[in-house]
Amino acid sequence: MIRTSLLALVALALALGTALAQMRAPPASEAACEEPTLRCATKVTPAFGPDGTLWLVWMAGGQISVASSQDTGRSFSPPTQVTTKRLNLDWGPDARPKIVVDRKGGIALAFSIFRDEAFNGQVLYTRSADGGKSFAELKPITANNESQRFEALALDQDGTVLAAWLDKRNRVSAKEAGRKYEGAALFFASSRDGGATYAEARLAHEGTCECCRLGLAFAAPGRPAVIFRNIFEGGVRDHAVMTFTAVSTPGEIRRVSNDDWQINACPHHGPSLTIGPNGTYHVAWYTNGKTRKGLFYAHSRDEGRTFSVPIALGRLDRSPTRPFVLSAPAGTVMVWKEFDGEKTSVQMTISRDDGQTWSPPKAIASTSDTSDHPLLVSNDKQTYLSWMTKADGYRLTAIEDQP
Numbered sequence: 001m002i003r004t005s006l007l008a009l010v011a012l013a014l015a016l017g018t019a020l021a022q023m024r025a026p027p028a029s030e031a032a033c034e035e036p037t038l039r040c041a042t043k044v045t046p047a048f049g050p051d052g053t054l055w056l057v058w059m060a061g062g063q064i065s066v067a068s069s070q071d072t073g074r075s076f077s078p079p080t081q082v083t084t085k086r087l088n089l090d091w092g093p094d095a096r097p098k099i100v101v102d103r104k105g106g107i108a109l110a111f112s113i114f115r116d117e118a119f120n121g122q123v124l125y126t127r128s129a130d131g132g133k134s135f136a137e138l139k140p141i142t143a144n145n146e147s148q149r150f151e152a153l154a155l156d157q158d159g160t161v162l163a164a165w166l167d168k169r170n171r172v173s174a175k176e177a178g179r180k181y182e183g184a185a186l187f188f189a190s191s192r193d194g195g196a197t198y199a200e201a202r203l204a205h206e207g208t209c210e211c212c213r214l215g216l217a218f219a220a221p222g223r224p225a226v227i228f229r230n231i232f233e234g235g236v237r238d239h240a241v242m243t244f245t246a247v248s249t250p251g252e253i254r255r256v257s258n259d260d261w262q263i264n265a266c267p268h269h270g271p272s273l274t275i276g277p278n279g280t281y282h283v284a285w286y287t288n289g290k291t292r293k294g295l296f297y298a299h300s301r302d303e304g305r306t307f308s309v310p311i312a313l314g315r316l317d318r319s320p321t322r323p324f325v326l327s328a329p330a331g332t333v334m335v336w337k338e339f340d341g342e343k344t345s346v347q348m349t350i351s352r353d354d355g356q357t358w359s360p361p362k363a364i365a366s367t368s369d370t371s372d373h374p375l376l377v378s379n380d381k382q383t384y385l386s387w388m389t390k391a392d393g394y395r396l397t398a399i400e401d402q403p
Contacts, residue, residue: 036063036081043096043372044388046396048379050103054396055132057099057109058388062086064097064111066132072384073396082126082135088114090121090149093268094213096373100155100195105131108161108195110141110151121149123165127195141189142201144169148187150270152216153195154224160247161191162224163198164216166208183231184210188224190247204250205242207231211266215273215283219303222247227256227273227283236262239271239285241304254304257296259289269321276327279303280354284313284323284334295320295336299355314338314347314361326376328383330399335364335374335385343367346374346387348399364399367391 033040041058048054054069056076064082069075089095090112097111107128112121123141128134142148146169154162167187174181186205189198209229219225223244230240230253239256256271271285281300287293295313300306314320318338325334332351337344345366349358365374369391376399377386383399 034061036061036065036079038065038067038076038079039393041372041388041394042091044386044394045096045099046375046377046384046386047099047101048377049101049105051105052379053101054377054379055099055101055107056394057082057097057111059089059091059097059111062089064089064109066099066107066109066128066135068132069396072398073394077132080128080132080134082109083138090114092119092149092211094150094211094270096213098151098153100153100161102155102159102161102194104159104194106194107132107135108153108155108191109135110153110163110195112149112151112165115147119149120147120168123148123151123163125163125195125198129194129196136196141165141198142167142187144201146172147184150211150213152214152226154216154218156218156224156247157221159192159194160222161195161198162188162216162218162247163191164188164204164214164224164226166210166214166228167201167203168210170203170206182207182235184208186214186226186228186242188226188250199248202248202250204244205230205253209237209267211268213270215271217273217275219243219275219279219281225273225275225281225304227271227285229267229270230255234262235264236260236289237267238287238289239283241273241281241283241300243303254300254306256283256285256304256307257287257298257310258291259287259296260291261287261289263288272324274325274327274332276332276354278354280327281307282325282327282332282355283307284325284336286321286323295323297323297325297334297355297358308355311358313349320347322373324374324376326378326383328376328378328399329381330383333376333383333399334358335376337371337374344371346385348385350399365395365397 372388
């Protein structure tokens with residue numbers, strides 16, 4: 001037990017050290033590869049269109065680009081430049097460009113940039129109405145001049161795009177009133193025209209951790225759900241989930257687990273959420289709390305009111321990180337990264353019974369160099385691992401093909 005605790009502390013120190021280093025300067029791989037091409041990408045996000053086309057949005061060389069593939073990632077179209085000049089893109093460990101593709105083939109994008117050296121951000125959005133050939137002028141998702149980061153996009157059945165992000169606008173009024181302001185706030189806005197324009201930003205919840213990615217999905221038509229790292233009483237940064245009663249109406253926050261991670265710092269390690277066809281919430285997250293340390297999974301069958309007992313993922317002695325979970329044709333699939341001292345591998349496990357039991361984890365990809373977080377994507381027929389590595393480039397691996 002002592003050895004496990006020491007290993008966990010070492011893993012946290014390495015993780016936080018890496019995160020802090022990344023917040024001081026862009027990754028070396030990005031600095032060494034200045035072209036906006038896919039081979040230079042540091043963050044790559046996939047999405048399938050309704051016709052089976054695979055779309056990728058990536059950041060490289062300070063720009064955002066998009067390309068498509070008709071053969072599940074074996075070849076790609078010439079990229080379309082979304083940006084017209086080099087920007088100070090948010091290169092934090094949990095930041096990446098986001099993409100959704102609607103039934104009409106419209107493509108909505110969002111990403112964040114740094115406004116200053118204090119890492120205050122701005123979320124920008126755009127849309128393509130011509131199949132990715134061109135994109136509209138970039139616009140800020142809110143007119144507020146404070147910091148917005150860690151945006152998430154989700155697409156409802158009727159084509160409504162919901163955007164959620166972490167926002168620090170309320171720190172201004174807190175400062176004027178002489179109150180201490182911790183963390184950030186969860187804000188959201190919806191688009192009824194496929195991401196061409198968004199309604200006025202609204203507050204969903206105050207008092208979130210300010211530096212972790214969000215998980216966003218729809219529990220039912222018109223009812224989005226978001227998972228985030230919350231700041232509970234005593235400075236405890238555990239995860240919470242909120243299910244909206246309507247697209248414009250936030251619901252109550254529900255605690256995912258009592259990890260008791262009391263920390264006055266930025267973990268840069270957010271959660272993942274997927275909702276199965278029968279309404280089960282599947283969540284995966286990282287913690288270094290007093291109660292538990294490492295990666296964990298739990299599910300809820302009552303819209304987040306209660307969650308199952310968390311189960312541990314991966315090997316602590318291999319620093320498991322960056323979990324991602326997706327409910328898809330193969331079942332409920334989870335992936336995460338581990339490092340054995342020489343190479344980084346993507347581990348996978350599958351549940352065929354809605355999260356009740358899980359297959360033994362196995363490695364489905366590996367690299368000896370730096371890599372992006374592992375993501376999962378589905379075209380409603382197959383589930384794929386989407387992974388960008390410096391040494392081997394972009395990979396799309398069919399989960400069903402794994403022995």
